[in-house]
Amino acid sequence: MITDNFIGNNRSSEGNKLFKTFNPVSNEMNPWEFVEATEAEVERAMVLASDAFLSYSKLDGKTKATFLRTIAKEIENLGDLLLNTYMAESGLPRGRAEGERTRTLFQLHSFADMLEEGSWVEATIDTALPLRQPVPKVDIRKCLMPIGPIVVFGSSNFPLAYSTAGGDTASALAAGCPVVVKSHPMHAGTGALVASAVIKSIELLGLPNGVFSNLNSSSIEIGKQLAIHPGVKGIGFTGSVKGGRTLYNLAAQRKEPIPVFAEMGSINPVVLFPEELKRQGDSWALTYADSMLLGVGQFCTNPGLFIAVKGKELDNFSQLLKKTLETNKAGTMLHPQIHANFTKGKEFMLQNVGVVPLVNISEGLLPQQAGQALLAVSGETFLKNPLLHHEVFGPFSIIVECNDNDQMLEVLANLEGQLTGTIIATQQELQNHMNIVQVLQQKVGRLIFNGVPTGVEVCPSMMHGGPYPASSDARFTAVGIHSVKRWVRPVSYQNWPDKLLPLAIQNDNSLSIERTVNNEKTRNSIL
Amino acid sequence: MITDNFIGNNRSSEGNKLFKTFNPVSNEMNPWEFVEATEAEVERAMVLASDAFLSYSKLDGKTKATFLRTIAKEIENLGDLLLNTYMAESGLPRGRAEGERTRTLFQLHSFADMLEEGSWVEATIDTALPLRQPVPKVDIRKCLMPIGPIVVFGSSNFPLAYSTAGGDTASALAAGCPVVVKSHPMHAGTGALVASAVIKSIELLGLPNGVFSNLNSSSIEIGKQLAIHPGVKGIGFTGSVKGGRTLYNLAAQRKEPIPVFAEMGSINPVVLFPEELKRQGDSWALTYADSMLLGVGQFCTNPGLFIAVKGKELDNFSQLLKKTLETNKAGTMLHPQIHANFTKGKEFMLQNVGVVPLVNISEGLLPQQAGQALLAVSGETFLKNPLLHHEVFGPFSIIVECNDNDQMLEVLANLEGQLTGTIIATQQELQNHMNIVQVLQQKVGRLIFNGVPTGVEVCPSMMHGGPYPASSDARFTAVGIHSVKRWVRPVSYQNWPDKLLPLAIQNDNSLSIERTVNNEKTRNSIL
Incomplete structure (x- = not known):
């Protein structure tokens, strides 16, 4: 078993507060033991994430897609160890473990597909009109860019699909944002195993150390430290209204408020x-x-x-x-x-x-x-x-x-x-x-x-979120590829030299993506 | 001159607190006098807005486009009275008044163009796969819908383009949201005239009473009352960091937090x-x-x-x-x-x-x-x-x-x-x-x-906003048609009868908009 924190690519267990997970079927603690992350470890993870953002944010879509597919492969490679740990920490049956693993891999591949296709960056171009009266129009181009390191709080009820490498993490990594996971204490072993798959993928592909960290914690202190850390630029959370609102409040009270997407309570x-x-x-x-x-x-x-x-x-x-x-x-x-x-x-x-x-x-x-x-x-x-x-x-x-x-x-x-x-x-x-x-x-x-609310299809047309308290911002979904929009912001380039622009908005549409050029949707290059 | 509040379509001046605007060139108060809106008037405006939302939110794009174009026309019809009032309340020269009016009309027409074209609702459709294993896939369709009544705080430095019927109002009305304007006290007369043009357009087209209200206020109380009103679902603000942050904090502390887009300070x-x-x-x-x-x-x-x-x-x-x-x-x-x-x-x-x-x-x-x-x-x-x-x-x-x-x-x-x-x-x-x-x-x-930051082109590729404190949420722009995204949220329809779906996501693509159908962008209908 893996029980260490991952501070970037390095395993670390510096603290002295221990905790275990629980097997609800056998009604006893699982034997493996976790060391609560320390303040210093959290700080190191955040420094690494901020550094990693500088290079990871610039990666092309195909490299990020390969990263997500490699994570999927490495999660699969964990085999029965992962499934058995999942079952021991959740009491859920093997069929559910397998189904949720399938969903998790599907999500990773969905974002990889999106990145390979590339149009998701909403490239928008308005070319110059030097002769326009009364003033000339300059060339302006815009595309979506990642907002910075994201903290993901694993959910209790989806140890795989909405936790360590679940929807929030996959969407943030797809956006170009490093992720620091506050692992859910109820399935910390499952989380640590999945984290090892992410770290292995980072090492295999030579991606920057700090793109991903996984912190074990059974208390609320680590979560609070993360929510107010200046290096954190966004938060993804799935859980109770109380927990989500606490994070939302902490984030709103920061000197620089940050977006929190919390998926919380619903009676459907x-x-x-x-x-x-x-x-x-x-x-x-x-x-x-x-x-x-x-x-x-x-x-x-x-x-x-x-x-x-x-x-x-x-x-x-x-x-x-x-x-x-x-x-x-x-x-x-x-x-x-x-x-x-x-x-x-x-x-x-x-x-x-x-x-x-x-x-x-x-x-x-x-x-x-x-x-x-x-x-x-x-x-x-x-x-x-x-x-x-x-x-x-x-x-x-x-x-x-x-x-x-x-x-x-x-x-x-x-x-x-x-x-x-x-x-x-x-x-x-x-x-x-x-x-x-x-x-x-x-x-x-x-x-x-004429259906029932359970069964959340992972597809682009799925809206998973809703007016408060269903979620903290009804303008975003937590499920499907559009969930990437939570972690990106538009950036405009005015009068910028073509060859120094992000690829997506250069004259030559080398990525063959759909773009909006002078108000027309097109895949043509600009001549 | 018009100096009343507009509570929906009705003029109202029930209060007893008076204020005037100031002519900075002549260095004296302008003669006309405004009556500060009362708490009861604010409440009535909000009740009307919430009622109007029920029908206004359902209007088709072409009707909303006609509304915006009519507003533009009616603002133009105000002629010299508007320009002279603008100059008297701002000290700005006639050329600037004309230029800003042109920009305001252009913005209204830009959103009208967007509505007539129609693809902005991001229609996304995943059709059913009844034979999929292990479980059938249901039909799910998604498009953007308005979030509810929006409060717009007029800016001091753009009496036309970022005030009463400026960018925030135009984008919210385009989204399908009623708007309650807290008029800027420094140019309340300009605001009241523009408000009369909006109200006239509502009456001409028979749109619901309450789609628009304009409140005069020289204190912060009315703004606070609006920010915490349960009927308000979003806020647009342009002004100081202090003012924007105050609104942001009030909105974040609500039982149901609401999105605030505040465009605030920048040294560029x-x-x-x-x-x-x-x-x-x-x-x-x-x-x-x-x-x-x-x-x-x-x-x-x-x-x-x-x-x-x-x-x-x-x-x-x-x-x-x-x-x-x-x-x-x-x-x-x-x-x-x-x-x-x-x-x-x-x-x-x-x-x-x-x-x-x-x-x-x-x-x-x-x-x-x-x-x-x-x-x-x-x-x-x-x-x-x-x-x-x-x-x-x-x-x-x-x-x-x-x-x-x-x-x-x-x-x-x-x-x-x-x-x-x-x-x-x-x-x-x-x-x-x-x-x-x-x-x-x-x-x-x-x-x-190789340029200067002044001169904000109104076009789809313009990003006007930025990391805090430039704006309160860097994921949205305040300028250009994409600013509509601040006031909409995705809603999914699962297994819904085709003829009862919103037009944008019915099988027949009668609006001829671009849609994403089973992950492909297309303007084809679904057969």
Whole structure:
């Protein structure tokens, strides 16, 4: 096992605070032990990252693409050691480990494809008009450039795909930004292994030392030190509203504020319209149960709120959903802390006035198993009590029984920002209630018709993010190649000698990328 | 004259706090009088804006384009009344008034062109793959949507182009966001006239009441009320670091933080390399003086810092620049407050140790005239004293006399973020010092070769913004059509019925826009 920090390419364990990861299935600590990164190690990682930025930021797209593909290859080469460590630190089954590894590699290759194609830099050129009246127009050209070293906070629920070499890291490296990872303490071993694959890739390709560092830490101090470090130019985070908001506040209070993209909380409302409820309510109850229980409810797109009009059909739906949830086996959560938060959150929700518990599995559970829960409340109760609008991370849902479509609209209008909003309806019902769609659209990053919110496709058209508190800046996605936009800024070159311009905006379009030249999109060179 | 607030389409003057604008040329108050907007008026404007957003956000691009073109037409129709008011409230000459009006109309038409062309929404489509293994791929489509009502704070130095219907307003209206303007108190009459043109356009076209409001205010309370109002979803600001940072902090402390684009301070360093200094130093001295004095130094891209290697050639340059500045007539500043800040800032700079005053016009000045100033310091002195790195808004520059190119690089490396960085050099010198270019590039939004920073071309390739404190988020520009990106966010539609999708992402590409379909850029419809 690898348990050291990576300060650039060098392994380092200078501290004296130790911690271990936990196996939630066997309910015991894993044997390997990590040394919390020290302030001095963090400082060294940042100095290396700032130095590395000078050369890494200038690398051509093909070299960066090779880097990302090499990382993918080296992660694959970790083989069963990685999968076994992942399983031991998360309690997740091998199939999930393999699936998440596939997704992680796919993400790296997606960004490599983007870099090889090259048009992502949004090259924009306006050529000179020396004879323009009343004043001549100078030649101006613009393209996207990396903003500087980025700190990535690994997420608890995606030890591979949104952690060490996950989406945030891959997008920042693609942009041309060095990355310092604050590894998630719950899967520090998985993280260290992946970090070793990144470091090996750097060494193989002779990339600058400092393009990547991986810091082990079980406390919040290292994260705070990073968030306020002047060398850090951006932060990527996936986790709780509390954690994300803390980082956002620290970054906003800096002398030089920096962008924080935090993907945080969401209850992902699902609205089922009466006609479709009547038509296929049973089938949707089974589908909803599957989505709710997937990964023991530990997905940011887990459906936590179900909204429908009360009546016999909804009662049937609720009963079938209840039965399905009751007959499903409880799943093991990722970590005692998540498990404790889930239990606490569920119990808190049950204590609210007007809440009817339909399901609350609480017996026969192993120590880290989550007892799924389903609650029902009236529309009035829900509207009156904003505490019911908050996320309980895990297999937990509330059914809101509305008087009519108008109340459904009111419920939606009173929600906070969400990653997703789902409408299950006949096409006619959807068409007849575009006002509800519009209200929902304003709350979410992704609208889903006749589906469930779990299952986040990695593709350019995916928006993963949404109005606060779903994410800290709804103008960016955390998933798909467009997530690179979080780490770049446009830079203009005015009257610049052609041969000294970045390749993307020279006259000769040697990269064969799509560019906007004098307001026309073209792949032609400028003659 | 119009002196009322516009609360949506209705004129309103409910308050009892009055204020006037000032004519800096005649050095007396203008006769017309404004009533400070009340809290209740602000609240009504915001309620109207939030209501109007529901329908305005859904308008097609052609209708929004017509709106912007109508505003341009109505501003033009204001004729001499607008120009005379502008001159009376700014002290600027008619030529500048006309020029800025032309620029304002051009900006409105640029966004109209963008809307009519339509591709700016970044339509991205990934079609379904029902047979994909291990799980089918659903259909997902994404395009940019407006974020909600935007508050625009008019700038002092561009009463037309960056105020009431200037770049921020035009970009927000183009995005589909209603706009509430906090009019600049120094040119509230100009603002009210322009506001009347916007309101007339809304009425002519039957657009929703509340798409636009204009609030008069001479204090900071209205601005604060707006910044923390839950209905506001974004802020555009042009002005001082102090003002911009205050808004940024208020927005970041909200329960739901919102994006603030503040374009703030910049000293726009100009580096002149030895060979070019020898070759054409005299000519550059005259050009630099022109840029420094343009608009009485009241441009955000005014050159405030000149960096070169000391010696006979630099002495000659400094002497010619000094002579030129001394023979130029002093100009009238926009307002007593700006004039007082300029005088205070200049005097402060003169008191610093090691500062050599080359020019400091202080006699024979009319009350609001700025006495241009030129200071010289050694590289060491500049590096040791960060107070010398700050902006003095007005005709003010510091010459930093460096020992060598290495010290020039050090000076640049120690600067804060800037809107622009200029290098004047032979092409060979530029090529030989790409390390200096790189350090400068990391500090700025726009690099200029053999030119001056004043003169901000309105075109798609213009980046107007830069690392803090040049602007609050270097990832966006305030000038050019790409400034619309500040006010939009991507929204995905998954498995959505084709005919109920936004037009831009339906199968039939009826808008004939460029779209990314399954990773290929195309204008074809999907069959």
